[in-house]
Amino acid sequence: xxxxxxxxxxxxxxxxxxxxxxxxxxxxxxxxxxxxxxxxxxxxxxxxxxxxxxxxxxxxxxxxxxxxxxxxxxxxxxxxxxxxxxxxxxxxxxxxxxxxxxxxxxxxxxxxxxxxxxxxxxxx
Numbered sequence: 001x002x003x004x005x006x007x008x009x010x011x012x013x014x015x016x017x018x019x020x021x022x023x024x025x026x027x028x029x030x031x032x033x034x035x036x037x038x039x040x041x042x043x044x045x046x047x048x049x050x051x052x053x054x055x056x057x058x059x060x061x062x063x064x065x066x067x068x069x070x071x072x073x074x075x076x077x078x079x080x081x082x083x084x085x086x087x088x089x090x091x092x093x094x095x096x097x098x099x100x101x102x103x104x105x106x107x108x109x110x111x112x113x114x115x116x117x118x119x120x121x122x123x124x
Contacts, residue, residue: 010073013050023054039098044086049074
């Protein structure tokens with residue numbers, strides 16, 4: 001994404017219908033299928049952190065993001081963010097997380113091997 005798009009995302013994540021609607025659907029699924037609320041959550045490709053903040057109501061969230069601008073903005077939201085390309089081996093041991101999210105990521109043009117990413121996620 002272009003630099004200015006990250007700033008737009010950061011500014012609109014709390015009010016734009018797209019982001020609010022996405023959270024509604026995520027909440028509906030999590031409330032139905034994830035009964036406990038003290039999860040350890042990995043938010044892959046967390047962007048500027050809007051969803052990561054939302055996920056905090058379900059437990060502790062670690063964001064993983066490649067883009068430095070997005071990381072800078074996400075840290076303004078007081079989030080724990082690790083800079084990492086999701087197409088590289090993740091710096092965690094297997095079965096480390098209760099929940100892994102990967103929202104609005106797999107369609108990006110820089111994602112070269114979706115099957116590999118899904119395989120990596122299955123390990124956690």
